[in-house]
Amino acid sequence: MYRSENCGALRLADVNKEVTLAGWVQKSRDKGFMIWVDLRDRYGITQLIFDESRTNTDVMQLAKSLGREFVIQVKGTVIERESKNTNIPTGEIEVLVNELTILNEAQLPPFTIEDETDGGEDIRMKYRYLDIRRNPVKNSLLFRHKVAQEVRNYLSNLDFCEVETPYLIKSTPEGARDFVVPSRMNPGQFYALPQSPQTFKQLLMVGGMDKYFQIVKCFRDEDLRADRQPEFTQIDCEMAFIEQEDILNVFEGLTCHLLKKFHNLDIEKFPRMTFEEAMTTYGNDKPDIRFGMKFGELNAVAQHKDFAVFNSAELVVGIAVPGGATYTRKEIDALIEWVKRPQVGASGMVYVKCEANNQYKSSVDKFYDQNDLANWAAATNAQEGDLILVLSGPANKTRAQLSALRMELGNRLGLRKPNEFAPLWVVDFPLLEWDEDSARFHAMHHPFTSPKPEDMHLLDTDPGKVRANAYDLVLNGNEIGGGSIRIHDKEMQALMFKHLGFTQEQAQEQFGFLMNAFQFGAPPHGGLAFGLDRLTAILGGQETIRDFIAFPKNNSGRDVMIDAPATIDDAQLNELSIMLNVKA
Template sequence: KNLFKTIKGLELPDFQRMTYQEAMTTYGSDKPDLRFEMKFVDLSSSMKGNGFKVFDDAEIVLGIRVKGGSGLSRKQLDNLTDFVKSQQVGAKGMVYCKFNEDGSSKSSVDKFYDEGKRNQWAEASFCEKGDILLVLSGEEKQTRKAMSMLRLEMAKRLDIINIGDYKPLWVVDFPLLDWDEETQRWHAIHHPFTSPKTEDIAFMEDDPGKVVANAYDMVINGVEIGGGSIRIHDRETQERVFQLLGMDEKEYKEKFGFLLDAFKYGAPPHGGIALGFDRLCALMGGDESIRDYIAFPKNNMGRDMMLDAPSKIDDLQLEELSLKHKSK
């Protein structure tokens, strides 16, 4: 707050607290931009069971209300559909429903849903006259991710983001572990030294996916400015986490024996946070890229033009360092 007041002359509002689960459910992102609305609405119950196979076969049907969006043209909506179907977003398509100023409604799937059903959508999504409802469906994780990208894209196209507005928040209560289907094992969301919530330690034996971490991220305007956690400070918990990550006793003692031995002598509860100073500077400077804010910027080829790096190393330097070139 002091930085923003001193440098920008702004009173940064109080930091909102939001759980990871709430952020993912409402915005599809663990770093949501709160400068505009468009919260997700689960429309599965009102849209399934009407013969529209796309919705009936989907794990979830999500919608966002776009205020004043009923004036979007067919060309603009087709362009949005192309956006969500792009490789970057990965959705299979988009359904929309306009709620016109005269009280009528028109959707891209009127063949399956009458006006009574469309009115139910309006009620569920809090749409009013002049609004448009944008809908995506499919596998839940992918659909939430795609809707998050559509939400941000709509805000940019409608130019409703106030550049001088700052909405800070803490995102807390991240899962400790994430299951990887490909490798069939657990992975640490942050790192293997993050402490689980005391009340969740019992889940580590039978249901590791339920364990919540003592981890937190600082987010401003959809940018993760910093992240941190309370660390594990007892040997038993640390060994159990290593085991859940697929390490056997020999492996974790070989790699982290020094840490486990240190815990024998008692370690106080401790934690911290790492700030992305370049991201903070870019945010305060009103830029999306950190390229002009990092100490040694690189071009799109990964070269440092100021230092001319990477550059060729002569044979004498290689010999001094006991290194040699390896041709590919």
């Protein structure tokens, strides 16, 4: 037996108990006649004491050789500490060691294995197995486990059945780029790794499974960012014989359960907002409603003077920054430079300080009088002491720019508090969106999303105005889940493929298996998928998902720990009938 207790278990009540512990040496303090060692495992830290008056000489000498991260086993007696440490649960006791075994020596780690480490992100990614020993990463992985466990229990109690779907599937042209896998047994042909189990879960509904879920790995070959990885995990769900309201109620219930479980937060009902309202009011379809700074459209009160920048703009829009009137000119200039960065792309910004006694000071005073600026304040709901920031230009682009500015100011002003949670349903998305590059409509969600019945007549005349029976669940400015009511009729699905530019032959080749299944009695069905990585990070008070994934990729999609992706040898390529044509 390597251990009778773990390193986080012992308390004052265990004094005089004989114990066996095993773990890693966190640190060692040698006073010559006495040595203290902090022994760490997944569960905590226990202080060991080696005392030359109570510990035999051989054990004492061995203790002097211990280095950081040595793996050791000790046997000894629990005693009360003279100098107690109230910062850890085991801080009232220590173990007087009488036997010490070095199970494995360790090289000095490339960074300090402590909560506040001296290791940069690159080196910690390379030695991820060492990084996992640190409490922030370890606790994030344990928290992820608890969230997944709660999800499984909650859905299972509602009669959902977890079903595994294939990882080797057929590539489809819609959505993000696929990761492809060559087939040795079918030369020149390829599998794709699933971007989601979408069609399979629909087929499960045709199969009568009724309520399905799966915590499943998915893959998308797309550019990375803090909240995106090439392989990610979904809580994938589908239900039959339901309408949109049923879906929203079930998964609102799940989210409420998680917020109650992990933050003791009671939320009676999630607010709902249409896609159009979200874009108009916040400039994006996943608004953070923990704080205000709602958009105020200014066309009517800003395009009547000789200011050509505003007069030629499709949209003039502003926000009121609370307390921003105290900003210095240098601080405002820095904000202007921030929105002019390539990542945001604004050409400039106008500002108005709302000063005492209803007085206004702006960067465009020679074009607008006090009455004009008062109208701007009314439109943006600015109060005395606020700062109005105004952008203009093409409507969609300008809203996106102002949205980025609003989120940045929310961070700077401390308005995006990680211990506050504001869930929101965004509904009534457009069914289709126009793509300039391909000069055709694409499905905003996916081609299996049902249009709103009342908008069906617009499909032939004005497809851009057709609303989808789709919904996203937003939490703290992040989309944590999304789904839709699906098309379950073969003719309707064929019509959708037609509007997406598929020929009958292409639709049959790509999705014939699904439309054929619909001929055998497909029930009305719909579903939703949560992003487990992102959901767990937000519930854990963060927005970066990397620490909640055991072995993540870097921003180039590489696993620097195992050095993947990597080349394969010619024999493997020949076996797979692959010829590479890579230019140096």
